[in-house]
Amino acid sequence: MATDVLIAGGGIAGSSLAILLGRQGLAVELYERSRFPREKTCGEGLLPAGVAVLGRLGLAEEAGGQEFVGVRYHSGGETVEGRFLTTEGLPQTGRGQRRFPLDRVLFAAAAATPGVQAHAGANVSAPLVERGRVTGLMIDGKARRAGLVVAADGANSLLRHQLGLDRPPRGKRFGARMHFRLAPHAGTSEWVEVFLGGGYELYVTPLPGRETLVAALSSARSPDRPLEEQFLRWCREHRGLAERLRDSEQVSQILTARLGARARAGVRPGIVLLGDAAGSPDPITGSGMTQALVSSELLAGMLRPRVPALEGRPPPVPPARRARFRDARGGSPPPPVGTGGGPAGGPLSALHAARTRPARTPQAPAPLPPRRPRAADETPCVKSRVAVAGLPSSAARSALRAACGDPPTASSTNG
Numbered sequence: 001m002a003t004d005v006l007i008a009g010g011g012i013a014g015s016s017l018a019i020l021l022g023r024q025g026l027a028v029e030l031y032e033r034s035r036f037p038r039e040k041t042c043g044e045g046l047l048p049a050g051v052a053v054l055g056r057l058g059l060a061e062e063a064g065g066q067e068f069v070g071v072r073y074h075s076g077g078e079t080v081e082g083r084f085l086t087t088e089g090l091p092q093t094g095r096g097q098r099r100f101p102l103d104r105v106l107f108a109a110a111a112a113t114p115g116v117q118a119h120a121g122a123n124v125s126a127p128l129v130e131r132g133r134v135t136g137l138m139i140d141g142k143a144r145r146a147g148l149v150v151a152a153d154g155a156n157s158l159l160r161h162q163l164g165l166d167r168p169p170r171g172k173r174f175g176a177r178m179h180f181r182l183a184p185h186a187g188t189s190e191w192v193e194v195f196l197g198g199g200y201e202l203y204v205t206p207l208p209g210r211e212t213l214v215a216a217l218s219s220a221r222s223p224d225r226p227l228e229e230q231f232l233r234w235c236r237e238h239r240g241l242a243e244r245l246r247d248s249e250q251v252s253q254i255l256t257a258r259l260g261a262r263a264r265a266g267v268r269p270g271i272v273l274l275g276d277a278a279g280s281p282d283p284i285t286g287s288g289m290t291q292a293l294v295s296s297e298l299l300a301g302m303l304r305p306r307v308p309a310l311e312g313r314p315p316p317v318p319p320a321r322r323a324r325f326r327d328a329r330g331g332s333p334p335p336p337v338g339t340g341g342g343p344a345g346g347p348l349s350a351l352h353a354a355r356t357r358p359a360r361t362p363q364a365p366a367p368l369p370p371r372r373p374r375a376a377d378e379t380p381c382v383k384s385r386v387a388v389a390g391l392p393s394s395a396a397r398s399a400l401r402a403a404c405g406d407p408p409t410a411s412s413t414n415g
């Protein structure tokens with residue numbers, strides 16, 4: 001059977017897309033250079049809209065994770081919080097889960113999906129370009145061709161680079177993360193907590209099994225001090241965090257990543273960039289994995305005319321909820337920080353509020369009522385990463401039409 005779609009990269013974006021396309025009846029080849037489980041530098045907090053995608057994939061339970069109710073910010077002795085939206089009186093929750101098991105679950109589900117051939121330990125080395133169109137990939141020295149190629153090869157995307165689509169990152173921000181197992185006496189949290197320090201932010205995510213992740217985001221890397229030392233010093237600068245980490249056991253090595261990957265365009269004839277390959281949002285938004293998952297759903301939906309209709313397509317994002325995503329791009333004034341279970345702003349709303357409003361006293365979170373399935377009108381409030389990378393949807397459609405056999409149009413080459 002001819003291959004419909006080749007996917008480079010079996011992380012969150014690539015694996016979720018492979019599952020969706022395989023279920024739509026497409027023939028998919030997925031190539032991942034690592035073997036699972038593998039580590040990935042990440043804050044490991046999945047927002048409610050991402051949890052909802054895992055639910056629609058039927059993987060929420062297997063993926064597991066520790067629920068959190070929102071994001072709480074600490075700055076100069078003040079605390080503000082943004083609780084996730086409440087719908088029909090029930091709160092939505094995010095999940096903290098290590099990438100080690102999460103990515104393995106997604107890749108394994110892709111490999112088990114009929115129509116998907118998933119290869120781990122397979123290195124994609126170049127795009128195949130014929131008459132100005134990407135027609136395939138070079139994988140471990142062999143050429144593979146398909147109607148559409150998807151670059152889901154992460155923030156340092158080789159395909160983006162080789163196609164000349166790199167855009168210089170803004171600034172010199174980096175991220176680093178470590179895991180700790182909390183001591184029996186330490187309190188756990190139902191929030192992702194952000195501690196704002198001088199020139200850095202610490203981002204603390206609750207994980208299953210009394211583990212917690214601490215990620216540091218900064219552009220101030222000390223040249224004369226090992227990063228791990230600097231990282232631990234930042235942790236000690238915040239009394240609440242230092243207290244929680246007291247007597248904890250460090251259970252992972254420090255891992256770092258350069259932040260701010262950007263693309264000049266999200267498509268070229270025959271290829272679509274997906275997830276971080278299309279540009280990675282700053283981790284302070286906590287939205288990278290969620291955007292990758294939602295973008296996979298949107299892309300799979302665009303490819304759907306080629307195959308019989310599928311049940312379970314997510315409804316379009318209503319404009320009012322779509323507007324919330326402006327948060328993640330820092331473009332809009334924030335809605336009020338959630339009170340009394342009403343609509344809460346995104347994490348950046350709370351951050352903005354932290355800078356502009358009087359201090360709020362944190363309240364003890366209400367106990368969680370039992371979970372129930374998401375209603376049809378609870379569409380994820382995120383916007384496709386493809387669009388974030390500057391891709392007009394008409395261009396996406398042209399590229400995808402071209403991938404299905406039509407000649408590429410001018411708009412599809414402009415991105």
Ligand SMILES: Cc1cc2nc3c(=O)[nH]c(=O)nc-3n(C[C@H](O)[C@H](O)[C@H](O)COP(=O)(O)OP(=O)(O)OC[C@H]3O[C@@H](n4cnc5c(N)ncnc54)[C@H](O)[C@@H]3O)c2cc1C
Nearest residue numbers: 009011012013033043044045124154175275276283288289
């Ligand atoms: C410090 C930090 C904190 C973060 N915190 C959060 C957070 O709390 N919440 C959140 O949602 N997001 C967070 N993110 C962002 C999140 O990690 C990414 O947005 C997400 O992983 C993107 O998924 P992806 O599938 O596009 O890329 P990745 O997860 O990076 O997957 C890309 C895959 O492609 C593979 N690959 C690369 N090159 C090749 C090749 N040549 N051939 C074959 N395979 C290849 C890689 O091995 C990898 O498995 C954070 C990121 C950082 C750096």
